[in-house]
Structures are given as structure tokens and as C-alpha cells.
Amino acid sequence: MKLFEDESAFFPTTIDEIYKRVNQINPIEYASTRNYINGAVTHLSPYISRGVISTKYILKEVLSQGHKPLEIEKFIQELAWRDYWQQVWIAKGDEINTDLKHTQTPVSNIQIPKSIVEANTGIIAVDNAIRKLEQTGYMHNHLRMYAASLACNIGQSHWLLPAKWMYYYLLDADWASNALSWQWVAGSNSNKKYYANQENINKYCFTEQNNTFLDIPYSAFETLKIPEELEKNIDIDLTIALPKPLQIELNEELPTCIYNFYNLDPNWRKEEVVNRVLLLEPSHFKKYPVSKKSIDFMLKLAEDNIGNVQIYVGEFADLVATYKLNNIYFKEHPTATHYKGEQDARDWMFTVTGYYPSFFAFWKKCKKELYV
Numbered sequence: 001m002k003l004f005e006d007e008s009a010f011f012p013t014t015i016d017e018i019y020k021r022v023n024q025i026n027p028i029e030y031a032s033t034r035n036y037i038n039g040a041v042t043h044l045s046p047y048i049s050r051g052v053i054s055t056k057y058i059l060k061e062v063l064s065q066g067h068k069p070l071e072i073e074k075f076i077q078e079l080a081w082r083d084y085w086q087q088v089w090i091a092k093g094d095e096i097n098t099d100l101k102h103t104q105t106p107v108s109n110i111q112i113p114k115s116i117v118e119a120n121t122g123i124i125a126v127d128n129a130i131r132k133l134e135q136t137g138y139m140h141n142h143l144r145m146y147a148a149s150l151a152c153n154i155g156q157s158h159w160l161l162p163a164k165w166m167y168y169y170l171l172d173a174d175w176a177s178n179a180l181s182w183q184w185v186a187g188s189n190s191n192k193k194y195y196a197n198q199e200n201i202n203k204y205c206f207t208e209q210n211n212t213f214l215d216i217p218y219s220a221f222e223t224l225k226i227p228e229e230l231e232k233n234i235d236i237d238l239t240i241a242l243p244k245p246l247q248i249e250l251n252e253e254l255p256t257c258i259y260n261f262y263n264l265d266p267n268w269r270k271e272e273v274v275n276r277v278l279l280l281e282p283s284h285f286k287k288y289p290v291s292k293k294s295i296d297f298m299l300k301l302a303e304d305n306i307g308n309v310q311i312y313v314g315e316f317a318d319l320v321a322t323y324k325l326n327n328i329y330f331k332e333h334p335t336a337t338h339y340k341g342e343q344d345a346r347d348w349m350f351t352v353t354g355y356y357p358s359f360f361a362f363w364k365k366c367k368k369e370l371y372v
Helices: 013-023 027-035 045-049 054-065 067-095 124-136 141-154 160-169 174-187 198-205 218-223 282-287 293-304 316-323 359-370
Strands: 256-259 275-278 310-313 328-331 342-344
Touching: 013 054, 027 067, 054 067, 067 174, 067 359, 124 141, 124 160, 124 198, 141 198, 160 174, 160 293, 160 359, 174 293, 275 282, 310 316
Parallel strands: 256 275, 256 328, 275 310, 328 342
Antiparallel strands: none
16 A cells, blocks of 8 residues: 555655645544554654654644644644653663563564564565565554564564664664664563554454464463464664765864754754754664665755755764864764764753653653643
8 A cells, every 4th residue: 555656755855845744734633543554644753753853843833723732632642752762762871772671571582583574474464564664664653563562572582673673674763762662562661562463453454364373362462372474583684874985075163063863953053154064973873773765865854954964974073083173063862972062952842851661651741831
């Protein structure tokens, strides 16, 4: 099923097209249909993840349509989840790369089921979604949960490598949202595992499959043995395709704004006369590899929306030393804690910060600001 006739236009990259997509949000319909694969989801997550637009901006625009917060609370909650995952990453740092709350059990391997990588699990909706992920960089959130449950809860793979596999292809690659969601499904960041049986998948994906290893009642999941389709596990090589390093030209007398994989905000210090550098650190992408499609999408967003931006492939310290940079601006992010200079805050929906052990503890605080 195509969401757009022209698959190349699946995620446009100019800011005007992105703003147009924001204006087309139907938060009421979203709340009632978002779990269905043809539901009224926004397709804005790649732009939020790349820092092109913020959750705060989206909320402001939706409220400007005349919606009252109470009637679109479900939509606002889903935006708040993204901020919540980021706050957890800020507070916990690299701890989110390990089992955060509980040890995942049972775990029989630290690889990934071969059938998931090859889109050959036998679950039609999941296999179709994996192929679409590789083609477009998109996977519906419900399908992400299905895939994670298959890999971790049915196939008994530890969540980390499968989470890296999915992150690699996603155009909305956000390590906090991705890793912590996988942990939520696997029970290492929640109090119970997430399961979906074939009936659930058929309902939300409009398939009519029967007699699969998921065609069981929920009470049978805890004792389900690893099915033959998920028995074989493999390691995967997530290759990185960064642009070739090129010499750039910077004015040493001007300040320098540093953009990166998580900050492509076209309005950030827009009116200032500065050097603008998109920094692509090999060390970052070695730790969090992404596909060439994801790299190309990032580069196109920068090219289309940030005037006179130059690409530097190398480490932050080398950039500073090579070009003798003194006055540096950057945006706060867990992947930029080693930057030196003046740090600007991101645009959060609410002023609530710090670690909360559950989303709803976080949301309870946020609601107080929403209904002031």
C-alpha cells in the first residue's frame, strides 16, 4: 500500500512543504485512527527528529486552528512522548543503551532473527512493513511494536541489536525514542512485555491471516516456544555512508553555528551573520549508524533550508583546531555534550525537565501547564 503515489515524495524536504504538512494535521481523526495503518498520522516525525521543527511549534499551530487542549489531549500526549524520551536520554545518558529498569528475560541471543532482516517472518503485515521501511525509511508505529515484540518477546533476542537495525533505516531515527520504545516492548523499560496476536494485527493492518504462530490467545504467549520462523539469528553489518570529507571555507572573524544530525533548525539564529556548519562526526555514526537514505535525507534537509551551510565530516575538536574557531553556538542535545561554546536550549512543549520513571508521571506535570 502506498501512502503517496510518488514514493520519492514520501517525505518532502523544503520547509514550506513541511509547514504545509503541519497545517494538514487533523488531531481529532488522529486520536481515533492512529493505530490503523491507514490512520490519520501526521508523518512529521522525521522533521521533529532532525530538529527541523519542534513539538512546541506543532502544538502551537494545532491550537491556533481553534482546538481546545482537552479535545485533542491524545494528540498532545503523543507529542509529549517524544519530549519524554528525550528527557530520559538527557538524564540517563548512555544508560539507555542498557536494560534501564529491569533485566530483559528470557534472552537466548544478542543477535537478531534472520527472518526479520529478510522480511520473511511469515506475518504478512510485518514483512510488508519491513520492506517498506527499507524502501522509504518509514514504518507505522504499531508495526514497529509488532516487529519489536517478534524479535524480543517471541524470538528472545536482546533488544539492542534489533533496535539498532530499525534505527538504521528510519528517517525519523531518534535513538531515545527508538531504544526506549524497544525496551518498553521488551519489558526492560516497563512492567510487562508487549504482545500482539494475529487477531490484533489483522484488525489494524487489514490482513486476513490465520494459523500463524501468532494465532493464539494472549494467555499463551508467556509459555510460547520460539517458533521455527524466528529460530535462526544473525549478526548484521550496519555500514555507514558519510560524504567524502572536503575542505570548507570559514570566516575566522565570525561566530560559527554548529548543526548536526539532531539539529537542522532553519530558523535557529537565522538573522545573524555567522558561519553555518553541518558537523558529521564519524564517531557519532559509528556508535549510532544510519543508512545512506537517512544520510541523504539529512543532507537534503540542510541544503534546502539552511542558507550557506557547509558540510564538515570529522570530529568537533578537529573542526575547532583546523579552523581556529572561538565563538561557537550549538543546540543542547545528548549527542553534543562534548561540544564547547554557547549552548542554546531546544524548544520544548513544556518546562518539565528531569527523569520521571513513567511517562504518566511526566505527563501529570505537563498537564498543569497545558490547562493553565
